[in-house]
Amino acid sequence: MQVMTISERVQHLSVLLMSLAATALLLTESVMLYNYLTGRPLLSEFGFDIHYLVMNSLLIASTGLLGVAAYQSRNLLLFIGGCGIGSWTLAHIYWTLYVYLAGQPISYPSVAELGFQGFYLVMIPAVVHLQQRASVDRPAWLVSAVVLLVGAVIGTNLIYGTSDLLFVYSVVSATLIGTVLLFGLSLVLDSPFRLFGAGVCLFSAADGLYIVLAISSPVLSVPYVDPVWYLSATLLAAGLIRYQRERILE
Amino acid sequence: MMLALSVAITVPLLLLVLLVDNAQTRFLLLFFIWGSTAGFLASVINGELLSMAGITLQALQIQFAPLVEELLKAVPLAVLWLVAPKYLQRREIVFAAVFAGFGFSLVENFSYLIQQQQLSSAALTQYVITRSVSTTVMHGTTTGIIGATLYHLSGETLDGFGFKPLFVLYSYCVAVLLHALFNIVVLFAVLGQTVAILSGLISYIVLWMLFRTRH
Numbered sequence: 001m002q003v004m005t006i007s008e009r010v011q012h013l014s015v016l017l018m019s020l021a022a023t024a025l026l027l028t029e030s031v032m033l034y035n036y037l038t039g040r041p042l043l044s045e046f047g048f049d050i051h052y053l054v055m056n057s058l059l060i061a062s063t064g065l066l067g068v069a070a071y072q073s074r075n076l077l078l079f080i081g082g083c084g085i086g087s088w089t090l091a092h093i094y095w096t097l098y099v100y101l102a103g104q105p106i107s108y109p110s111v112a113e114l115g116f117q118g119f120y121l122v123m124i125p126a127v128v129h130l131q132q133r134a135s136v137d138r139p140a141w142l143v144s145a146v147v148l149l150v151g152a153v154i155g156t157n158l159i160y161g162t163s164d165l166l167f168v169y170s171v172v173s174a175t176l177i178g179t180v181l182l183f184g185l186s187l188v189l190d191s192p193f194r195l196f197g198a199g200v201c202l203f204s205a206a207d208g209l210y211i212v213l214a215i216s217s218p219v220l221s222v223p224y225v226d227p228v229w230y231l232s233a234t235l236l237a238a239g240l241i242r243y244q245r246e247r248i249l250e
Numbered sequence: 251m252m253l254a255l256s257v258a259i260t261v262p263l264l265l266l267v268l269l270v271d272n273a274q275t276r277f278l279l280l281f282f283i284w285g286s287t288a289g290f291l292a293s294v295i296n297g298e299l300l301s302m303a304g305i306t307l308q309a310l311q312i313q314f315a316p317l318v319e320e321l322l323k324a325v326p327l328a329v330l331w332l333v334a335p336k337y338l339q340r341r342e343i344v345f346a347a348v349f350a351g352f353g354f355s356l357v358e359n360f361s362y363l364i365q366q367q368q369l370s371s372a373a374l375t376q377y378v379i380t381r382s383v384s385t386t387v388m389h390g391t392t393t394g395i396i397g398a399t400l401y402h403l404s405g406e407t408l409d410g411f412g413f414k415p416l417f418v419l420y421s422y423c424v425a426v427l428l429h430a431l432f433n434i435v436v437l438f439a440v441l442g443q444t445v446a447i448l449s450g451l452i453s454y455i456v457l458w459m460l461f462r463t464r465h
Binding site: 083087093094097110118121124126247 | 312313314316317382386407408410411412413417419420422423424426427430431433434435438
């Protein structure tokens with residue numbers, strides 16, 4: 001059987017994308033920290049425009065790169081990874097367009113959540129599959145990560161006396177995110193898929209934090225968390241492409 | 251009006267189904283008929299949401315309508331998944347899903363057309379062409395995504411991963427999100443409508459080329 005491989009150019013591009021994301025993260029966080037310390041808004045109007053442009057571009061590039069890599073290698077895991085980041089990207093583009101349309105972020109939870117949670121729906125099979133391939137035991141104490149996240153969400157809901165609908169939705173979301181975080185931590189601790197695991201953990205932690213914040217303040221933008229999402233997306237893409245190039249996924 | 255439109259489309263097609271010998275054509279026509287029926291049902295539910303739930307027209311367009319419409323269009327797919335999954339193993343299921351989307355769009359396009367009677371003949375034609383190459387493709391694509399997912403899940407493609415219901419749920423989420431994204435893009439006046447038409451046309455051509463090269 002002919003083994004399909006990802007071209008070297010795609011791998012180089014994935015590393016370049018990760019470097020760009022890391023640079024953008026450092027620049028954005030520095031500017032926001034400086035503005036915060038000098039008592040100014042975190043980002044100016046123009047700053048937000050650039051920030052969203054960079055974020056959406058990096059997310060689209062990560063999805064596209066995984067799509068090309070999946071096509072070249074005929075690897076389903078890469079395709080699933082691309083689908084996950086793709087749905088999150090679509091949701092974020094929708095979220096950004098709403099900000100420009102209405103002049104403020106859309107109230108949580110919105111239809112965009114379907115895309116954000118879509119990432120976890122396909123990431124659960126992906127992380128479980130990788131853990132099975134790695135053939136490592138998952139430390140029992142990692143379950144505390146899920147318990148901690150779900151507990152924080154339930155606690156915040158109780159403190160703010162939210163509606164039943166928001167309570168149920170946020171707890172279900174936290175459970176999905178927590179499950180992926182659990183397997184992600186397991187991959188980071190003891191497996192050949194550490195880079196991917198790190199991406200998954202960062203992504204889940206950022207989403208978990210967003211939910212906890214959004215319960216108390218539903219019309220919310222979190223520019224200081226945004227860079228974590230796009231850096232994680234590039235980590236996920238670069239990780240999967242590297243594993244396929246090194247034939248660990250075959 | 252939507253009921254009359256839906257009946258005007260579905261009755262002749264139902265009569266046609268009885269005359270057609272080819273099973274595949276009958277299967278596709280039945281999905282198209284369901285799509286046009288779903289168009290009527292969606293208008294009723296959306297109307298109720300507007301009047302009873304007290305949501306704005308914009309909120310309906312960009313948030314609630316996609317949830318309702320994608321669910322209704324996918325009903326026959328869900329029924330097949332639960333009752334007769336062997337039908338999902340046939341490649342025609344993807345086209346059938348697209349047919350349901352097109353049937354839905356036909357009723358929706360007619361209803362908008364009737365509401366625009368103040369336009370001149372040329373403007374009306376332009377309006378119809380615009381909707382036909384953008385909204386119709388969008389409705390077909392979103393239901394097609396759910397159909398394609400069910401088709402691949404019914405085979406052996408994703409056997410190594412398990413969690414099949416999660417992939418079904420994912421396909422519904424993506425369909426709703428694409429629909430909502432389309433609806434929000436067209437609110438950006440001329441630029442949004444241009445993007446909607448171009449994306450509709452390009453995605454249709456790309457999908458057509460992919461289909462032609464693979465089969």
